[in-house]
Amino acid sequence: MAILLHYGVRNLRTRKLTTVLTAGGMALVVFVFAAVLMLDAGLRAALVATGQYDNIVVTRRAAGTEIQSIVDREQAAIATSQPEIAIGASAGRLASREVVVLIALRQRNTGVPTNVGIRGLEPSGLALRPQVRVTAGRMFSPGAAEVVVGKSIAERFDDARMGGMLRFGGRTWAVVGVFDGGGSAFDSEIWADSDQLMQSFRRMAYSSVVARLADPQAYEALKTRLEGDPRLTLEVKRERVFYEEQSQTLSNFIRYLGITLSVIFSIGAMVGAMITMYTSVANRTAEIGTLRALGFRRTSILAAFLFEAVLIALVGCVAGLLLASVMQLVHVSTLNWDSFSEISFRFTLTPGIVLQAFIFAIAMGVIGGLLPALRAARLKIVDALRSG
């Protein structure tokens, strides 16, 4: 068996151009396949990184996103006074009543207005997000017209740089700090004081309440109580689940379109592999006859050719993955269709994606190489020897 594998490798090296072109086609297909999965993984990583397991988000029932949600002061007060909510270091409840609005800022490179989310938090808001650290300047002071911006926003929008001034809600706000959201959706947000924001926009009601559970298992009890109360129109979700649902539309679109495209493209690559392998079989008919005459069985011939096809596919897979891994340097910023605001994320390569790429490539190699390999295996010895 080992001899036949060696034979397969040698044959590929002799026909370098053909091998390179065939593997090249497969590499491109693997690249598209992997890149799509990486894009989706990056999107979901950004959103999953946003949510803590032991945090909850309380919004108006059926609101879906904070932009659409309205939680009035009374209901917010009831939500924050629930017993399951943890007590913070300063003996206050670890809960933040927040308001989220969108403003249109002009991008640095293109000048195109883009919807950016501004979140008004209470002082406890920062403690609720341990992945967030202020990396330049300082946190905004409560009561001041000050904001801190996520690092993605600072990079993409001129006005939102450190020391810049933003104008909205009839006031001018100073950018006093930049924070790193740890690759989460917060990197694409601007934070300010909740009360200041509400005053500026003349809002009476909050968008949501975010809180930490003292015991993560107490979630069900809290959820049942708040959602079951007929006086309230609230909905409770774990923060992680809340953000995951916000990626669904975009994620489904990327995956659906991407996988469909990869499958269609793979037809092209498999056609290429088939042509190559059929030609290979035709050129080596005499060799095959000789090998069979020497005593090698049909299944060995089948395996040898199938192996060659799979080997080409594997070479293509490695090349495609290398190309795809370069994409990790690329930042993607786009409108999240669910939240209607901008989100930045990166192409993220995971071991799972690498594995899926290899399986995909091997499948292409097997399907593309099967018919030619069968033809090789089915040759009659006398015919094969005669044609040489």
Added chain:
Amino acid sequence: MYWLKLALRNALRHRLRTALTVLGLVVAILSFGLLQTIVDAWYAGANNASPNRLVTRNAVSLTFPMPLSYRDKIRAVPGVHAVATANWFGGIYIDKKNFFPQFAVDPAAYFGMYREYVVADDEWRAFLRDRKGVIVGRKLAQTYGFKIGDTVPLQGTIFPGVWQFNVRAIYEGAQPGTDTSQFFFHWDYLNETVRARYPGRANQVGVFVVEIDNPDQAAEVSGAIDATFRNSIAETLTETERSFQIGFVKQTEAIVIAIRIVSFVVIFIILAVMANTMAMTARERSAEYATLKALGFGPGVVVLLIFGESLAIAGVGCLLGVGLTFPVGDWFAARMGTLFPVFEVSGGTVALQFACAFAVGAIAAIFPSRRAATVRIVDGLRAIG
């Protein structure tokens, strides 16, 4: 001509190989065409915009409303012919994935301005009489089977609760590219319900659509409108309708760019396949090409044979691929429902498909033909497959 005949016969020598190559080309050209059409469909809103219309929105962002009282002030601005109002409703029809645009509008003004939406007189009157009435577009009606007289329930997200609407009219598009996937109902109905439940949010408008007398005055009139509301509680931003629509596309530009890139990736994939096919084919025929050169034919003949064969295969693949783009495109558009309200394969896309197929056929032939033309006769005669 003789040589082209010979090239064509050569293409049919290896039926299986040629058939597979053509299959690959068809798949590639078809995919390319569909992807380019998806990109076009993304820009459809912008392409349908009228140069006579401006859109005024809250300067902070589209998610903030403006007072209804602005309407008269806008109408008073010089150059303004008419003003209509629209509020994005954002309701869910049964499931989140059944997405289609829903607007609460002042019907007389709005449809007076959007003359490309054509409604039959009797249906229009029925709609006006019913305050819960709704006008739906032909494509929307087809997608979900809405008929005149049906009741359509929507789950409100921005305006919570379950809202019931009665289909009173179906509008057609004046041109093939018009968006007929929209859902229009009375702003009055929205406002009175909002006033009852959330008094503070009543008498608010999402956007004003402004029809101007002269498209050349767009910039001036926009500036004048915005100046009117500077330093008020809701400052405005006015721009042409096209600019407004492009703004949406631009925010998802990353995806559009990705799709465009991917559409060209498939061309490269088929280029690799085609180049491989031609390289193998030319190599197998070295002795024949050498024989022709020995007989006294110049290298140009060999080049012509290889190019002819490659372009013939590419041509067949292209014609089939372009031909299939239309029916497959229709099928795809039907499956996407109202997500892509306008899905038309443009002439530009077809031209690009031909250009790409030609390029693939030509590039795939370059190296093999160069090699075949320059290889020495004795080497060509000696080579075996």
Added chain:
Amino acid sequence: MADTHPAVEIRNLVKSYVRGGEVVPVLVDITLDIAAGEFVALMGPSGSGKSTLLNLIAGIDKPDAGSLHVDGVDITTLGEAELAAWRARHVGFIFQFYNLIPVLDAFENVELPLLLTHLRGAERREHVASALAMVGLSDRAEHYPSELSGGQQQRVAIARAIITDPSILVADEPTGDLDRKSAADVLKLMGRLNRELGKTIVMVTHDPHAAEAAGRVVQLEKGVLLSAAPAG
């Protein structure tokens, strides 16, 4: 014997190949005359350079040094394009593996060299018909090479070789791939072309039977002429 000009005049021909970085000499100072109307067999062991010498005479390869006059013209001085035009008019080829174009039928294969002339369609057809008649394959004109036996294919190739009435026919192992009977037929045909049409033929062969058909045998070994004696 009649012509003052030998058909082929070779003086001090030298040819080497470069293989894997090494320079391998193939022909070492060949000097040879072939008279018009002669039928010469070039023989020798493998690697003796006989095929190379044939290729040089046919104008499909160029020597490193020396002169080669065919019908009075020193073909070593011709450029690529001129050499191609010269071959079209002066040389007829007969290859061991026939080298017919598979997608052309017998008629079209024979017609091929005529496309380089100014003859019109009707005239070309006449010439092809008579060439096919000469080789006895008029009834196979519309068959493709794959439908013909080895012997028949070689005869089509011969018809192609004589269609432009060239000065010289070069044949590289013409019977190498044929069975005894077909080989005998082909050699008989070539003999007729030589005797009845006065064609000068230079043939490379391993086959002693083929050598018998020739008028003179030239032996080569390791790039050097051993003998240039006429046979019989």
